[in-house]
Amino acid sequence: METEIKTFPAQLVERRWLSQKTFEITFSKPASYDIRAGQRIRIYYQALERDYTPVSAPQDPEITFCIRKVDAGQFTPVLSTAEIGAQFAISGPDGYFTFKPSPRPPVFVATGTGIAPFCAMVRAGAAGFTLLHGVDDPHELYYRSEFEFAADRYIPCISDKNPSYSEYFRGRVTDYLEQHLSAAQYDFYLCGRREMIREVTWLVDEKYPGSLIYSEMFF
Ligand SMILES: Cc1cc2nc3c(=O)[nH]c(=O)nc-3n(C[C@H](O)[C@H](O)[C@H](O)COP(=O)(O)OP(=O)(O)OC[C@H]3O[C@@H](n4cnc5c(N)ncnc54)[C@H](O)[C@@H]3O)c2cc1C
Incomplete structure (x- = not known):
């Protein structure tokens, strides 16, 4: 029925x-x-x-x-x-893509409008997280000032290689994780494109064993 x-x-x-x-x-x-x-x-x-x-x-x-x-x-x-x-x-x-505080540091990873749930979480009081936001160009870094205020680390990842964006990390969120996030156990929250979720999940299995992954796929 x-x-x-x-x-x-x-x-x-x-x-x-x-x-x-x-x-x-x-x-x-x-x-x-x-x-x-x-x-x-x-x-x-x-x-x-x-x-x-x-x-x-x-x-x-x-x-x-x-x-x-x-x-x-x-x-x-x-x-x-x-x-x-x-x-x-x-x-x-x-859905269950909600913030669950734990002893492991939270790492939020978003592409594009996949930033939405993290914005709601910050407005509900979430703080002390690392946030990677993958976008094509810096005009798409929505809610930036709120994240800069609430996050321990707010890292825009700009895929456009335009040299005038040199103040940002230029590359994909997976490039940033590979190059800069030290190996440890984290709670990963992934939201956005299917390909990003798949690639970050592989990377977590390889580089961050013992971590948890929560994900919400937009398309
Ligand atoms: C749980 C969940 C939450 C979501 N929350 C949001 C949200 O907060 N904001 C938001 O913008 N979308 C969100 N989406 C995506 C949304 O549901 C639609 O898929 C999207 O808005 C496209 O709808 P459409 O009818 O215009 O395109 P459709 O006719 O459904 O799709 C046309 C094509 O566009 C592709 N497509 C879908 N979304 C995008 C995109 N963002 N960029 C590029 N191509 C795309 C599809 O894969 C498809 O090939 C969410 C999806 C899910 C499952």
Whole structure:
């Protein structure tokens, strides 16, 4: 027997572009909708549905997401153009990608908008972590000042080899781990592209045995 998924109405309240490709979008929050930082929410519009992880804190009165517009995609063009006031629906929250303090140092690794759950975690009080954020260019380092404040180490990893980005680590997050993170046991939290999660998982098996890995794959 299929269980019916409970959905709630959610009104589009605000949209704010963070860069040419990426925007924040805010929805009204249903009454008594309890969410933990790092959990995902499914958004519905007509026949379409997709999962997103809020950047807002659980205690915020509204729910905000950071979303990259995929030009050839189906749902993000709708989200990026829908009128303020439009009615969507949401279900959830779901998932277990939440911060679990432990004796091992936490290492957060994100690519692109995979930074979202870490933003929610910081806004819920997470601190004392290492964060690697892999992006193509520095304009995509969203929420940078919040991470610089909360993290022990905040390391933007810029894949574009443009020499004017010399103040940053230039390379992928896996390059940084290979070259700079000393061998020890950590709790790794990985969020973003499938390839990054796969490659970091291999690297952890090889270089950081005894570490734990939590992961959330966006696409
Ligand atoms: C648990 C979970 C949480 C997620 N949270 C977020 C979030 O907070 N922010 C966010 O931007 N996305 C998030 N996603 C991805 C999101 O669900 C959609 O897949 C994405 O927005 C594309 O939807 P679309 O309908 O526009 O594209 P689709 O029509 O579904 O896909 C078109 C193509 O685009 C590719 N694609 C999907 N996402 C991206 C991307 N970001 N960059 C480049 N190519 C992509 C797909 O692999 C596919 O080949 C999350 C996914 C999951 C599973």
